[in-house]
Amino acid sequence: MIDWSWIAGHLDDIAFLTAQHLLYTAIPLAAGFVISLALAVWAVRCPVVYGPITAITGLLYTIPSLAAFALLVPVFSFSLLTAFIPLTTYTLLILFRNIVAGFEAVPREVLEAADGMGFRGRERLFRVEIPLAVPLMMAGLRLAAVTLIGLATVASILGSSFGGLGQLITEGLQTFFPTKYLLGAVLSVALAFAVDLAFVRLERFVTPWARARSESAVGPA
Amino acid sequence: MTAPAPSQRAATVEFDHVTKSYDARASASGAPGAVNDLSLTVPAGRICVLVGPSGCGKTTSLKMVNRLIEPTSGRILLDGVDIGTRDVTELRRGIGYVIQQTGLFPHQTIEDNVATVTRLLGWPKARQQARAEELLHIVGLDPAKYAKRYPAQLSGGERQRVGVARALAADPPVMLMDEPFGAVDPIVRERLQNEFLRLQEQLAKTILFVTHDIDEAIKMGDVVAVFGAGGVVAQFGPPAEILASPASDFVARFVGTDRGLKRLSLFRVAELPLTPVITARPGDNGTMIRRLAAGDPFDYVLLTDEAQRPIGWLHRDRLPAGELSVDGVESTTPLLDRRTTLKDALSMLLDADVQAGLVVDRTGALRGMIRLSDVADWMRHTGVRALDATERAAADAGAEMAADAGGETEDAVGAAGAGEAPG
Numbered sequence: 001m002i003d004w005s006w007i008a009g010h011l012d013d014i015a016f017l018t019a020q021h022l023l024y025t026a027i028p029l030a031a032g033f034v035i036s037l038a039l040a041v042w043a044v045r046c047p048v049v050y051g052p053i054t055a056i057t058g059l060l061y062t063i064p065s066l067a068a069f070a071l072l073v074p075v076f077s078f079s080l081l082t083a084f085i086p087l088t089t090y091t092l093l094i095l096f097r098n099i100v101a102g103f104e105a106v107p108r109e110v111l112e113a114a115d116g117m118g119f120r121g122r123e124r125l126f127r128v129e130i131p132l133a134v135p136l137m138m139a140g141l142r143l144a145a146v147t148l149i150g151l152a153t154v155a156s157i158l159g160s161s162f163g164g165l166g167q168l169i170t171e172g173l174q175t176f177f178p179t180k181y182l183l184g185a186v187l188s189v190a191l192a193f194a195v196d197l198a199f200v201r202l203e204r205f206v207t208p209w210a211r212a213r214s215e216s217a218v219g220p221a
Numbered sequence: 222m223t224a225p226a227p228s229q230r231a232a233t234v235e236f237d238h239v240t241k242s243y244d245a246r247a248s249a250s251g252a253p254g255a256v257n258d259l260s261l262t263v264p265a266g267r268i269c270v271l272v273g274p275s276g277c278g279k280t281t282s283l284k285m286v287n288r289l290i291e292p293t294s295g296r297i298l299l300d301g302v303d304i305g306t307r308d309v310t311e312l313r314r315g316i317g318y319v320i321q322q323t324g325l326f327p328h329q330t331i332e333d334n335v336a337t338v339t340r341l342l343g344w345p346k347a348r349q350q351a352r353a354e355e356l357l358h359i360v361g362l363d364p365a366k367y368a369k370r371y372p373a374q375l376s377g378g379e380r381q382r383v384g385v386a387r388a389l390a391a392d393p394p395v396m397l398m399d400e401p402f403g404a405v406d407p408i409v410r411e412r413l414q415n416e417f418l419r420l421q422e423q424l425a426k427t428i429l430f431v432t433h434d435i436d437e438a439i440k441m442g443d444v445v446a447v448f449g450a451g452g453v454v455a456q457f458g459p460p461a462e463i464l465a466s467p468a469s470d471f472v473a474r475f476v477g478t479d480r481g482l483k484r485l486s487l488f489r490v491a492e493l494p495l496t497p498v499i500t501a502r503p504g505d506n507g508t509m510i511r512r513l514a515a516g517d518p519f520d521y522v523l524l525t526d527e528a529q530r531p532i533g534w535l536h537r538d539r540l541p542a543g544e545l546s547v548d549g550v551e552s553t554t555p556l557l558d559r560r561t562t563l564k565d566a567l568s569m570l571l572d573a574d575v576q577a578g579l580v581v582d583r584t585g586a587l588r589g590m591i592r593l594s595d596v597a598d599w600m601r602h603t604g605v606r607a608l609d610a611t612e613r614a615a616a617d618a619g620a621e622m623a624a625d626a627g628g629e630t631e632d633a634v635g636a637a638g639a640g641e642a643p644g
Contacts, residue, residue: 107322107324107327109320109321109322109323109324110324110325110326110327112289112320112324113318113320113323113324113325113326114324114326115289115313116284116287116289116313116316116318116320116324116397117313117314117318117337117338117341117387118309118310118311118312118313118314118338118341119341120310123341128326131328132326132327132328134328207328208371209327209328209329209371209373210328212370212371212373212374
């Protein structure tokens, strides 16, 4: 059933599509993170906007992905933008809520101490609040990244101008070539696991203090 | 404590008719206590303790000094300068701030935590680090062991020391301490208090110290402001004065019915006149000693060794006719150091067979004794004179207070040292 020789002959293409898939996940994730971070800072400073932002991002999240791509085709035709806009908006709900939760998890006394020692607003945000929100931010990023890897396969419905592992699946199904669509499916699942694992590693690397906390139970008295 | 003493810099802190009121809605939602027309002056280099029940406005008063809370009316002056006219960030960087839950940054190492304010002030990296190491030494934490750890890896007491070190980083003239030792167990608290008092002897900062614990207030304060309900200061003065003559029923209740005993903890054995003791050596003639002791009001003769170190008491009516010997000793008695507090001394006297405490020097040689009646007489005659209304007003203005507080510092430190006094 699996045509190994086809795989062997197309390793370059497969590697390219995998890299492309990763890139098409990273771009909306980065865009979604920047927007969500800004929204979260706003919501924490000004709590009345939290409800409306959650409602709007929630609404965007409920739009079926295929429908979203279809709706944007008349505006941006079959460009990358048509794919990137919905992919970005899908991350907003997850990222916004996680980043806000991250900010809210910063202990009050830490903020009070920071204010009392003369941190200015921006100094406090970048040196205290954001670093301490990192664990929950990373949880949101993991979730959003895995979601995006799945959605990016759907985006290949827009044709070969988008590409990614979804292209293998779509083309394989259209040409009744199991090797191609199974490979696309297996690689996208593997990519999701790999990215998830990478985020776990990254989180550990950037928050050594959080590990110190979990180890303190057996640490020095 | 082995590091060189930091420079001594302190400022006067003056509350001038300061009021903080909250509207009904804020009060209902659990806003901190209001403050009503607070006027008091903390002299430079002294510890002023703000004490009172919860919601009495003591923490509010503290937070108005670094403008975490802005007063509704009135002024606060640091060295005569209205803090309302100063840039709030610059003001805060010049005031040390220590809070109960420490507020250490969990994501930064101990070294980085201590260097927080020096980093904000833009000190060169090397100087920040050197200062952080120096401060860790000062608060009794070995930098080699602690500098690279995270707060979560420290015990409560160690974290609190780091909190103090962090507040001292830029050598601020004023420190605000909001229940700094409230979250640690009593034994650690006692040690932190003693260490802090010893540190303050070198630093001589102006310190505003909030607590709800009257014993801590008496121990730590050069002056104490007892806050009552509604953010009004019920009494302001040195601890001894508050204990000797509470200004109102509220203050009397707050300091407790054992305030006489609490006063005892403010004084040391060294301050009492010692009563001479009739002594004898093993081998002395009993009859001769009895003749010598005949006119003495005290019934006992003390047997000592050749270095004047006490061995034990002999009742003068039961002295043997011949040579005195160690076997004849009837009872022993507590040995007191000159730094022992009168409270501890009294407690030991009550437990002893012969109710006289022997005061010895460092070598253990006898200096004299104190009896229960000596303590009682001394407390009666040396009690702090109650101030009348006009004198109190003058004291509030801060003129007299500096002098009074000067006398009291020694006592507070003495009380702190008692724990370590050799027994």
